[in-house]
Amino acid sequence: MENLNTKIEEIIILGIETSCDETSVAVVKNGKYLLSNIIASQMEFHQKYGGVVPEIASRKHMEFIMITCKEALNKAGLKINDIDAITVVSGPGLKGSLLVGLSFAKAIAFALAKPLIGVNHIEGHIYANFLNQHNIKAPFISLIVSGGHTSLILVNRVGEYEVIGRTRDDAAGEVFDKIAKYLGYHYPGGPIIEKLAETGKSDAIDFPRPLLNSKDFDFSFSGLKTSVIYFIMKERDNGNQVHINDVCASFQKAIIDILKYKTFAAARYYNISTILLGGGVAANEKLRREFIENKPNENYKICYPPKELCTDNAAMVASAGYFKMKQGITDSYNLEVFTK
Ligand code: KG4
Ligand code: ZN
Numbered sequence: 001m002e003n004l005n006t007k008i009e010e011i012i013i014l015g016i017e018t019s020c021d022e023t024s025v026a027v028v029k030n031g032k033y034l035l036s037n038i039i040a041s042q043m044e045f046h047q048k049y050g051g052v053v054p055e056i057a058s059r060k061h062m063e064f065i066m067i068t069c070k071e072a073l074n075k076a077g078l079k080i081n082d083i084d085a086i087t088v089v090s091g092p093g094l095k096g097s098l099l100v101g102l103s104f105a106k107a108i109a110f111a112l113a114k115p116l117i118g119v120n121h122i123e124g125h126i127y128a129n130f131l132n133q134h135n136i137k138a139p140f141i142s143l144i145v146s147g148g149h150t151s152l153i154l155v156n157r158v159g160e161y162e163v164i165g166r167t168r169d170d171a172a173g174e175v176f177d178k179i180a181k182y183l184g185y186h187y188p189g190g191p192i193i194e195k196l197a198e199t200g201k202s203d204a205i206d207f208p209r210p211l212l213n214s215k216d217f218d219f220s221f222s223g224l225k226t227s228v229i230y231f232i233m234k235e236r237d238n239g240n241q242v243h244i245n246d247v248c249a250s251f252q253k254a255i256i257d258i259l260k261y262k263t264f265a266a267a268r269y270y271n272i273s274t275i276l277l278g279g280g281v282a283a284n285e286k287l288r289r290e291f292i293e294n295k296p297n298e299n300y301k302i303c304y305p306p307k308e309l310c311t312d313n314a315a316m317v318a319s320a321g322y323f324k325m326k327q328g329i330t331d332s333y334n335l336e337v338f339t340k
Contacts, residue, residue, distance in 0.1 A: 011325070014072070014083045014108070015318025016065075018101030019093025019121050020148075021052045023064040026314035027076035027083075031322030034131050036075035037308075037315040040064040047186055058096030065104050072314075083114060085330075087321025090118035091338035092148070098337035106333055115330040117321040121312075122149055123161070125278035127323060128305035128316035136303060141272050143263045145287075146279030146312075147173035147188070150259075152217050152266050158323045164266055165217025172255055173281045175225045179251060182229050183244065193248045194284050200249030205231060207254040209261075217266045224254055256287050264296055273300045283310035 010029060017024040026037040042060045046052045073080060088105035091098055102118075109116035126142045141164075142153045150172045152165035170178070173190055180189025207227055210220040228251045235242045267275060277291065282304050291302045309316060324330075 011084045011322060012076075012078065012082055013318040013322050013325075014069075014086050015119075015314035015316070015321060016069075016086065016088040016101045016105050017121075017124065017312060017314040017317045018061045018065065018097050018104075019089045019091070020097060020312060021046055021057050021060075022312050023061050023068050024312065024314035024317075025065070025069045025072040026318050027072050027078060028131070028315055028318035028322065031127075031319045031326075032130055032134055034315050035078070036072045037313055038068050038072045038075065039313055040068050043187070050181070051187070052094070054094045054096055057094055058100055061097050061100035065100060069104070080108070080112065083108075083112060085109075085115040085117060085321065085325055086112075087117040087119050087317050087324075089121045089124060089317055090331075090335055092121055092340050093337075095337060095339050098339075102335065102337055106335070110333065115325060116333065116335060117324050117329065118331045118335045119317050119320045119324070122151065122153070123320045124316040125310075126153065126155065126276060127320035128278050128309040128313070129276045129303045130319050130323070131309055131315055132306055133303050136274065136276065139270075139272050140274035140276050141263065141267055141270065142276040142278060143259060143282075144279045145172040145259060145277070145281035147171060147177060149279065150219050150221070152263060154266075154270060154272070159327050159329055164270070165219065165262060167219040167221060168211075169220055169222035170225060172219070172221060172259065173279070175221045175255065176281065178225055179228050179248075182232070188280065190281060190284060193252060194286065196245050197249040197252045197286070198245075200243065200245030200247070202249040202253035204243065204246035205250040207231075207250055209254055209258050212258060212261055217262050217269075219258060219262060221255065221258075224251070224258075252284075252286060256284075256290050259287065260290060260294055263291075264294075267300070268296065275300065275302050277302070277304040278310060278316075280311040283307040 150167040177189035
């Protein structure tokens with residue numbers, strides 16, 4: 001017989017992410033159970049320009065947002081009235097793109113008279129981990145590595161974030177993208193470099209590992225990027241055949257070494273043994289494997305989301321919003337977007 005004293009709370013969140021070039025809407029139950037996660041990519045519209053064109057991005061979000069939302073609800077088997085709260089990325093990102101998502105979120109929240117919760121895009125990447133790991137407890141350190149960010153974030157409790165390290169120049173994903181572009185490949189460069197690296201020798205070229213001995217937890221990748229590009233240029237100028245697979249494998253090893261070294265150093269300094277990876281670069285198989293294989297000791301818990309939840313998506317936004325809501329954090333209709 002059902003125990004009437006046990007009330008199982010069920011909170012259904014609609015997540016919306018439009019910070020860059022992907023229109024995504026997701027439905028998540030209790031911050032952990034993914035009911036749907038629809039992503040409408042705009043990649044084909046930007047590729048010929050060699051990067052994301054902000055004006056095109058916001059227009060495409062306008063075109064895609066309604067249909068993406070309907071599809072997310074359909075896939076979850078729910079109606080809009082079943083939604084308990086709306087969470088949306090309010091920044092950082094492209095202003096016009098963010099405004100489409102935020103205005104859409106405000107309209108739904110207003111029409112349904114349900115809470116509105118603004119989520120930082122990076123916060124979303126952290127909480128992507130909660131969608132497949134159900135027993136993560138703060139405190140933890142999160143390494144967010146994407147096309148726009150490389151940050152180490154100390155999380156003592158939900159909603160309290162301390163950035164303890166960040167890149168001083170390029171983001172890790174940006175370097176993958178720029179090297180791939182130099183080699184003549186299109187965006188996103190990360191998966192392409194990873195594929196090329198599979199058949200290369202990671203000890204073929206000794207690329208630099210900048211800031212490894214700095215006393216802080218900051219990163220710097222632009223020197224590494226320059227030395228990879230100069231190496232290829234010089235070899236070609238000298239008429240030597242460049243073994244691109246070896247270059248990719250050696251570069252990838254250098255960047256993973258830096259990320260591992262700084263993250264584990266921060267973990268030791270703050271005496272924290274739970275590490276959450278997130279962001280597009282965390283989809284890199286070699287990076288995932290090396291963090292597990294090289295963790296300082298068996299007490300360390302290394303978490304990462306499934307690959308499809310490492311890159312931008314709305315499910316991570318719904319999850320982050322749920323945990324904020326549980327802490328009583330909601331926003332008013334004055335919520336604004338921010339770009340940085
Ligand atoms: O998180 P994300 O989708 O967007 C941003 O917030 O920037 O990350 C995109 C970045 C791109 O730079 C892309 O090249 C990189 O993540 N990326 C990868 C891999 N998959 C995506 N980098 C390395 N290896 C991968 N497998
Ligand atoms: Zn992202």
